Amino acid sequence: MISHLVNTKLQSMSDTRSDLEQDVVSRLTPFLCSTLASILVSRCIDLGQTITKDIFNWYQLSLDSxxxxxxxxxxxxxxxxxxxxxxxxxxxxxxxxxxxxxxxxxxxxxxxxxxxxxxxxxxxxxxxxxxxxxxxxxxxxxxxxxxxxxxxxxxxxxxxxxxxxxxxxxxxxxxxxxxxxxxxxxxxxxxxxxxxxxxxxxxxxxxxxxxxxxxxxxxxxxxxxxxxxxxxxxxxxxxxxxxxxxxxxxxxxxxxxxxxxxxxxxxxxxxxxxxxx
Incomplete structure (x- = not known):
């Protein structure tokens, strides 16, 4: 749910901003992906849940930073x-x-x-x-x-x-x-x-x-x-x-x-x- 909301927000920011703002968003997005991935992993650990493939995908996206x-x-x-x-x-x-x-x-x-x-x-x-x-x-x-x-x-x-x-x-x-x-x-x-x-x-x-x-x-x-x-x-x-x-x-x-x-x-x-x- 959290990852879906973040993904939707990032897409919205990228689509509606100026070229300069889109460039800034593209530079910041990977760092956000890395943080989000760690937050989701930490939460899974607290709840005793399995770390999903989607979470690892967020880490993969972070490598663009x-x-x-x-x-x-x-x-x-x-x-x-x-x-x-x-x-x-x-x-x-x-x-x-x-x-x-x-x-x-x-x-x-x-x-x-x-x-x-x-x-x-x-x-x-x-x-x-x-x-x-x-x-x-x-x-x-x-x-x-x-x-x-x-x-x-x-x-x-x-x-x-x-x-x-x-x-x-x-x-x-x-x-x-x-x-x-x-x-x-x-x-x-x-x-x-x-x-x-x-x-x-x-x-x-x-x-x-x-x-x-x-x-x-x-x-x-x-x-x-x-x-x-x-x-x-x-x-x-x-x-x-x-x-x-x-x-x-x-x-x-x-x-x-x-x-x-x-x-x-x-x-x-x-x-x-x-x-x-």
């Missing part, structure tokens, strides 16, 4: 549903995109700096269409809403608690009440979690190393959602019972953004666990 964020959102759902082999295939595909293409992470969220594009990426902007750039060479940060809570690793649910009620009087940072992460660290994070489930310690360790290197390199420029990247790295170390390293990650996260940061909750958890010994 930037390929990386859509694929990672799909992989996250597969991981949370326990489809680890399929998730590994999708994650491997995503990693291949990083190796083959000159991609750039983009973040337009309030109070967050974007990544400086490389010279090669800037050259592509001149010779490549907007549509192709969006699909192949741009990685927009991934957003999960509360309605998608069953489709992302539950450690990330703490990210929804970082917003302080009444702090954002202008309403410019409502994204802080969602889970928002950059594509590259989320790829490594999912790889680590998924490989552990598949009992592949070597792949899990490589993913952990890649996530560590990413956070160290990005810490200097502080672009995107580096605080969330450190929080994901901290969780990985917690899974390895390296609470000392996890504490360092949460501390680094807090040093970069000392307000509206979920790391305070993770640090409190570790402190409580220590005091209970």
């Amino acid at each position: 930037d390929r990386m964020s859509s694929m990672l959102k799909f992989a996250s759902m597969l991981y949370c549903r326990g489809h680890y082999e399929r998730a590994a295939e999708v994650l491997s595909y995503c990693e291949g995109l990083l190796e083959k293409l000159e991609v750039c992470q983009c973040c337009g969220h309030y109070e967050r700096a974007g990544q400086e594009p490389s010279t090669e990426f800037e050259n592509k902007l001149i010779t490549t269409s907007n549509t192709e750039m969006l699909k192949k060479y741009i990685m927009i940060c991934i957003t999960f809403t509360r309605e998608e809570i069953n489709c992302f690793p539950q450690h990330l649910a703490f990210e929804m608690l970082r917003g302080i009620e009444g702090e954002d009087k202008l309403g410019t940072a409502k994204w802080k009440y969602n889970v928002v992460t950059d594509c590259i660290p989320f790829l490594y994070y999912l790889q680590h979690l998924n490989s552990r489930e598949l009992h592949q310690p070597r792949i899990a360790q490589i993913a952990l190393h890649n996530l560590h290197e990413y956070t160290m390199d990005t810490m200097e420029t502080e672009h995107g959602h580096i605080d969330t990247a450190f929080n994901m790295l901290g969780h990985c170390y917690e899974l390895q019972t390296r609470q000392d390293l996890a504490w360092m990650c949460y501390n680094n996260s807090m040093e970069i953004y000392d307000r509206c940061n979920a790391s305070i909750w993770h640090a409190a958890r570790l402190l409580y666990q220590f005091l209970q010994r």
Whole structure:
């Protein structure tokens, strides 16, 4: 019912708007499809219902947006549903995109700096269409809403608690009440979690190393959602019972953004666990 209403509305918007508005709708529609798919999956899980083929079709439609964020959102759902082999295939595909293409992470969220594009990426902007750039060479940060809570690793649910009620009087940072992460660290994070489930310690360790290197390199420029990247790295170390390293990650996260940061909750958890010994 929900998917039918959304599909009808999108079709109506596309048919009745100007060329410019239709172009905007066509760019936004895939992101809406991805979110809708995750919401429907999450709802099916809550109700104990089977995930239908129509829902997977919504994920398929989302691939017309930037390929990386859509694929990672799909992989996250597969991981949370326990489809680890399929998730590994999708994650491997995503990693291949990083190796083959000159991609750039983009973040337009309030109070967050974007990544400086490389010279090669800037050259592509001149010779490549907007549509192709969006699909192949741009990685927009991934957003999960509360309605998608069953489709992302539950450690990330703490990210929804970082917003302080009444702090954002202008309403410019409502994204802080969602889970928002950059594509590259989320790829490594999912790889680590998924490989552990598949009992592949070597792949899990490589993913952990890649996530560590990413956070160290990005810490200097502080672009995107580096605080969330450190929080994901901290969780990985917690899974390895390296609470000392996890504490360092949460501390680094807090040093970069000392307000509206979920790391305070993770640090409190570790402190409580220590005091209970």
